[in-house]
Amino acid sequence: MSVQQNYRTGATLAGYNFAFLDEQTKRMLRRAILKAVAIPGYQVPFGSREMPLPYGWGTGGMQVTAAVIGSKDVLKVIDQGADDTTNAVSIRRFFVRMTNVATTEKTRAATLIQTRHRVPEIPLSEGQILVYQVPIPEPLRWLEPRETETRKMHALSEYGVMHVKLYEDIAQHGHISTAYDYPVVVNGRYLMRCSPIPKFDTPKLNMNPALQLFGAGREKRIYAVPPYTEVKPLDFEDHPFEVERWPESCALCGAGDSFLDEVILDDKGSRMFVCSDTDYCGERREAGHTGRMSAPYKAEAAE
Amino acid sequence: MYVAVKGGEAAIGNAHQLLAEDRRGNPDVPELSVAQIREQMSYGVDRVMTEGSVYDPDLAALALKQARGDQVEAIFLLRAYRTTLPRLAVTRPIDTAAMQVSRRISSCFKDMPGGQLLGPTFDYTHRLLDFALEAEGAVPQAEGKGSLSDSLPQVVDLLNAEGLIERELPDAEDAPVGDLTREPLMFPAGRDVRLQNLARADEGYLLALGYSTQRGYAKSHPFVGEIRSGAVAVEIDIPELGFAVDIGDITVTECQMINQFKGSKTEAPKFTRGYGLAFGFAERKAMAMSLVDRALRAEELGEDITAPAQDAEFVLYHADNVEASGFVQHLKLPHHVDFQAELTLVRTMRAEIATAQAESEAELAEAAQ
Amino acid sequence: MTMQMNAPQTPPAPGFDDPVQQSQQAFRALLDAMARPGRVVTVDTETGHPDGLAPALAAALLTLADLDTPIWLGPGFDTDAVKTWLRFHSGAPLAATPLEAAFVLLDGAQMPALEIFSLGSDEAPERGATLLVQVPALTGAAGMVWRGPGIKDSIAVPLCGLDATIWRRRAALTIEFPRGLDLYLGCGRDLLALPRSTMISFEGA
DSSP states (O other): OOOEOSSSSSSOOTTTTTTBOOOOHHHHHHHHHHHHHHHHOOOOEEEOOOOOSSSTSSSSHHHHHHEEEEEEEEEEEETTTTTHHHHHHHHHHHHHHOOOOOEETTTTOOOOEESSSSOOOOOOOOOOOOEEOOOOTTTTTTTTOOOOHHHHHHHHHHHHHHHHHHHHHHHHHHSSSOOBOOOOOTHHHHEEOSSSSSSGGGGGGTOOOSSEEEEEETTTEEEOOOOOOEEEEBBTTTTOOOOOOOOSOOOOTTTTTEEEEEEOOOSSSEEEEEESOOHHHHHHHTTTTOTTTTTHHHHHHHH | HHHHHOOOOHHHHHHHHHHHHHHHHOTTTTTOOOHHHHSHHHHHHHHHHHHTTOHHHHHHHHHHHHHTTTTHHHHHEEEEEOOOOOOOOOOOOOOOGGEEEEEEEEEOOOTTTTBOOOOOOOOTOOOOOOOGGGSSOOOOOOOOOOOSSOOOOHHHHHHHGGGGGOOOOOOOOOOOOOOOTTSOSSSOOOHHHHHHHHHSSSSSHHHHHHHHHHTTTSSEEEEEEEEEEEEEEEEETTTTTEEEEEEEEEEEEEEEEEEEEESSSSSSSEEEEEEEESSSHHHHHEEEEEHHHHTTTTTTTTTOOOSGGOOOOHHHOOHHHHHHHHHHGGGGGGOOHHHHHHHHHHHHHHHHHHHHHHHHHHHHHHHHH | OOOOSSSSOOOOOOOOHHHHHHHHHHHHHHHHHHHSOOOEEEOOOOOOOTTTTTTHHHHHHHOOTTTTTTTEOOOOOOOOHHHHHOOOOOOOOOOSSGGGGGGGEEEEOOOOOOOSSOOOSSSSSGBOEEEEOOOOOEEEEOOOOOOOTSSSOEEEETTHHHHHHHHHHHHGGGTTTTSOOOOEEEEEEEEEEOTTTTTEETTTT
């Protein structure tokens, strides 16, 4: 059974409203989310609340999830692509305590996915909602620390500084030296930060059938990419956008098309590469795919 | 299978148990009660209430106990609890002129109407560890508890008679007041929002910023117009009754800092004010806050903005220790996906440089032959 | 909720029985509609509503309106029954002018000029108003083709009983983007959304 149903139906943690937030806060969030969807890529300011988890640990994503989630949802929470990293476990536990919704580790079975730093490998479908935890929503922040200035730059679509920055990268390094959090333009209008996902995941935002919502709690901004919306990485004709590739494939499932985590095996520099997306890797191994270090599983699967 | 940074439920559960055991410390030592913290660690409680934005000494003491004395953690606990509370009413502005004063000093005048009262202060203690406190049981008794009239004019207002100080007139009764707990900070930020931000701001941060204004980072020539601490009544309007009802007293510390202002083409030289207010006895906080408040008025007063403490975006965006602590500490969450992306990029770039170097060396070698 | 000292003679029409769950369900319908412009979504939670107001739009107001959102009631909805219901369930104040309204409730047969409502500013486009427009139908012969975010390729949309000039005026607002108005058209329990990002064309429909 891929979906874990929580049988204490209806009973959430005593003394707290469904999904923790009070209804007025949810209304404020819901209004902000609708405006964010109506203005793709624009960062809507909202009255972020203190959550019982620290700022910087997913409070924006959690507030968006809390405003959206209903008792029929099936929730998946990932951090670095994995469902069982500690912060993902902690956030999932929070929502189970506060809503009793069903949870899953299966990308396909989830209606609502909260993520930090990754977009799942398995393509999302219509009707799914992906909620990103965002630390710094402003794509121009490293180039211009003042909010009053960046707000004007967005109003005027003045994104020349970002082009200059990327161009200087090329001049200096021969490359655009941005490996994650790659700047994109949404629907031909707003420069947007895709939260720090690796460059590898950036193309997945483009024309995605799912609704993508972004929450930055500490910085108090919500933004969105509706389904089937153009999301274009900034690049140059002679230096087109490219994703990173690995010379290796996943040591466990053999995947050559997924984002790989590098695992150091000893102090002599030996290492292995494994899928960062644990659900994708598991699904492939279940289907009989093997990698060079999946010995016991391989023996079973191969016969 | 190797699992990176994946402890899951079990690891978290174990961590919570260890934390609880560690918090209690040696069980042979009697446990601290919340009441003991409230009564004997009261300055710590005051700070948690001020920066936690909740006036409740018991809850603040509980938060300090739970946080093992970690102030920022206790402030966070109180804030997270505050979020879940309904808003029942909005109080009338407190009237600090009607304060029941336990302490009142001014550095501007030798004496003033109503008098000065030193009150319970560390100020003139010699900072020598008092080993007598290691023994328990003694209950100190103060003689000569002074008291002042419970309606004392603000010292700064005494300067009003000559028009020497700017007047601060209250807004209209129904004028909107910003609330950062419900709306995001936007710029330009009004003084209401700035003061709320500073009242919730980290004391250490304000102290450093206020200090910087005294060392030339902003042209500041401050005098303590007045510091007063004591109890003030909190009232709420009951529309059905047609009058305000006193719902209790809170203790606050207020600081009015006086600053010189050179004047401009249209205005004669006069004194201006910086304002600080904190729950409980929190004089350092109130003083630092008043210095920073004044520095942030640079734009309004037509002064050049040259120093960090005058830069509203810088000061206000980084003042909140719950935000700052969370974001600094989030760096310990796994970032291996981003790091992997960087690693791949750096390796690619190094490989390209190595190839380019090898090529140019080969060319040089060829040329030499 | 604000208590009224002088209670109205007629009790207000009911709202949600279970505001927490029902507003969540209604919000998901509203979100789904806004994310997929032109697609008809059914708000399938039971909603009390004043006579004459479509349950889908009543649910939208119960879900989104409160003390922080001034509402402007257009001709046809500027009635005691609607005002009492709105005040009782949401506490939302009535906007003094159309320009101040966060939400606007309109009858499609009596549409004012769209430009009287706030489009927001280039620096704060989210302040553009949300219009809830009651229409006689959401089906019928296609009158327009919509394109834009949320729409795979394009979608044919009927005129929904609105005068063609309204559609042309809305189409003309596109150049103001990111300033603009976001619309929900409601009929019975169904609604569809028209966010400001949608491009409307009339040829080929």
